[in-house]
Amino acid sequence: MKTARTRLSARYLTALRTHLGGKAANHANRAQSLGRSALAGGLVTLDLAIMHEQAVVALASSYDFAHARNGVLKRAGVFFTQALLPLEEAQQATRETNRQLQQHNETLRRHTAALASGNRRLEREIARRKAGEVTILQGREHYQALFRESQIMQKKLRLLTRQIISAQEEERKEISRELHDEVVQTLVGINVELAALTKGTSAGLHKLRAKIARTQRLVANSVNAVHRFARELRPAVLDDLGLIPALHVFCKGLAARKKLKIQLTAFRGVEALGGAERTVFFRVAQEALNNVARHARASTVTISISRMPAAVRMEIADNGKSFMVGQTLLPKNNKRLGLVGMRERIEMVGGRLTIKSAPGHGTTVCAEIPFTPEKTKK
Ligand SMILES: Nc1ncnc2c1ncn2[C@@H]1O[C@H](COP(=O)(O)OP(=O)(O)OP(=O)(O)O)[C@@H](O)[C@H]1O
């Protein structure tokens, strides 16, 4: 650094000498070239001033700087000014750069502030969305649970529909068989008797009367059988006279056919229930009593219809053998429709069905339907 500076001092001295001697043509260029070298060497204005002063001192013996008229001092000054030019320009450029830098800094500061506020907004938005996501997730879980529930319901419904279809089929088979076995056989019998009547005219009046009486009995049996089918399908007495008379008729028929003792006690106000509710009670009693007749091997059944604070209760209790209610009602075990149908019917009118069965105590079916006195008869 020192040698470079010394070399430059020497070059400056030579150049100034040449300039003062007025020999070279373009001294301004040389001076500026020296200035640029000084700049490249990292020198500043003060260094160049020292260099100039040293050169002037060194040349003082050759030139008369003190005498103003010969203009030596002025020309040395011009040279020095030219040499300073690159440094001055560089300083200006630096100032300009600094100014621009400040401007950039200011812009950067503004952008940083804007970015910071944008970041805060983004953070708030992220927090809001996260909270939203939690809500959506909870909602999704809720809907998934509902969906699963609805699938289970659909499955149950399909099973129930299949059971209903097969039960209907069973019922049709039963009616068809009974029509064939009872009504058709009886009609065939009547026909045979009538044919015999037309042929056997020679028989005595007494015999003829006996044959007619037999034929009448056959006709009466058929009429009874047809009546029974009609009653069991939809007892007209239920619509015409009410629940209690319909139950009396049904119990009388079943007791006679199945050799069963059936006792019926009923709260008369039950007839104030709506038509749908009375039909439900009738069907439940019908199914429960048919079950007693088919499965319980009971000797006695009691049906009691009583008034509760906000409901009407019907209890059908037998003294027959018991069965495992819970297991029987499990969907996988229960392929029959009786008990399930009873419960479905009761629940359709907002009621409740409970079945209790215990060894030595038989079975009790209890059906409750909501009832308020002001409820009008439909
Ligand atoms: N009172 C009862 N005493 C003893 N067992 C009974 C009684 N009621 C029902 N059960 C038992 O519960 C089972 C289911 O009864 P449910 O009425 O559902 O079917 P089911 O009578 O066999 O056929 P259906 O669908 O024709 O009614 C019966 O098969 C029987 O084993």
Ligand SMILES: [Mg+2]
């Ligand atoms: Mg049954």
